[in-house]
Amino acid sequence: MRVAICLPRKMHFGPARATAIDLCVRDTVAHSRFRDNTIVFGEPVDEPFADIDYRAMPRSAATSQRAYASALGDAMAAVSPDIIVIHQHLPSASAIRAKVRDVPVLLYRHNSLTIPKSAIKRWLKGRQLAAFDGIVLVSDFIRDQLVAAYPKLGRKAWRVHNGLDFDAWHPGEIRENTILFVGRAVAEKGGLEAARALAEVLAERPGWTARFILSRLDADAAYFHHIEDVLKPLGARATIETDRRHEDVKAAFESAALALVPSIFEEPFGRTAIEAYAGGAALITSGRGGLGEIAQGAAKIVDPQSPSALAGAIRALIDAPERRATLSRQGRERGRAEFDITGLAHKLDHLYASNI
Structure with missing residues (x-):
């Protein structure tokens, strides 16, 4: 199975200045049985983590969130993955979901989602979230928040803690x-x-x-x-x-x-x-x-x-x-x-x- 993992902007997927999200992705990929068929996509870094297939988006894609999401969508179409995992940034994830309709897409959240107070905005966000095949959340705390606001998402919202070797x-x-x-x-x-x-x-x-x-x-x-x-x-x-x-x-x-x-x-x-x-x-x-x-x-x-x-x-x-x-x-x-x-x-x- 080929897995494509998309990092949000402003990450540093390497030993220098790695964020918690970078480290989470590195650790889970390194211990995955799909490691040899996993590709991680993100912004250019001088020294990516070793032994993981990392592919940097063009530097021109870093000029805006829209350009970055578009470049990721193009990359997904080029590598033909069996599943796409998009970390953190909901608008980018939605843009990629809309661009790649025939591949399962998971949203992987590392912090709480903002729940709109307006009923119509809340409904729209729920519809946006429902478009994903699953949502991975790093704690019961943020999963409970999500499911309290959108109970129907409970069946496809999964808690997977961060871990260490x-x-x-x-x-x-x-x-x-x-x-x-x-x-x-x-x-x-x-x-x-x-x-x-x-x-x-x-x-x-x-x-x-x-x-x-x-x-x-x-x-x-x-x-x-x-x-x-x-x-x-x-x-x-x-x-x-x-x-x-x-x-x-x-x-x-x-x-x-x-x-x-x-x-x-x-x-x-x-x-x-x-x-x-x-x-x-x-x-x-x-x-x-x-x-x-x-x-x-x-x-x-x-x-x-x-x-x-x-x-x-x-x-x-x-x-x-x-x-x-x-x-x-x-x-x-x-x-x-x-x-x-x-x-x-x-x-x-x-x-x-x-x-x-």
Whole structure:
């Protein structure tokens, strides 16, 4: 079976600057039984992931969303796939669906769909979604939102969590006294709340350090600089790194004692939380949205918008190495049980095959 996977614009399907969507596609394709017959389409990148058939759209197609969707539609017609999987961008997916009528098309969503308040607009969106042969969603949280708004879509809306190859992760037995935050430099991710809590706690715990690995600095430069300002009093004990390769992020999770995923908004999934599990870092998280599905007793859940609560949770785990070790073990056990990429890729393969 030939599978064609279409990435949205502004992705980076390679080791440098890969987004969560890029990593999801890389991991599921790498563990698919259809790997050798899968083609991934997206924008040009200097260094695509190795061992996956990646085909870049012409640079001229990146000038607009319409041009990009049109180029993807032409590419689909050229390769004659048995199934098309379109990640994230609904208008592009609809344009391709209209252009390629005789091939099953799945929409693969990584965040919540906006549900229109207007009855007519809601009906139109439901009709748009119903045109797909199936909809894959990365958490029960966003699937439940979709089905609540459009109950008839429930029969073809499937939850497939993001996953990791836990065998490829190697948690350090001796952990560094480092507290790690990885995420986009935008308010919804809670980076500023994390910085404020760490500035307070680490002033009292001189043996500990903070490490921030941030991406998408172009989204809100002022927010990034605010995080910098809050951490300045810690001097060299707080480091900020930007746009690191994923192998560096992986190594950071494998060595840090604690990881923070304090998302303010209802997180659609929260890949960094399962990366904390895989790396062996004890996890503190807001548990909001899809993060609640990940946490499930293997992480400390705290309100990130309560400065005293977040600082208190960090302080408590710094002072309780046995509790940190327990959370580390529980997280890795839960990660292997629920988020191992092998089983999740097999589930996707079954969905693809059942739609042919």
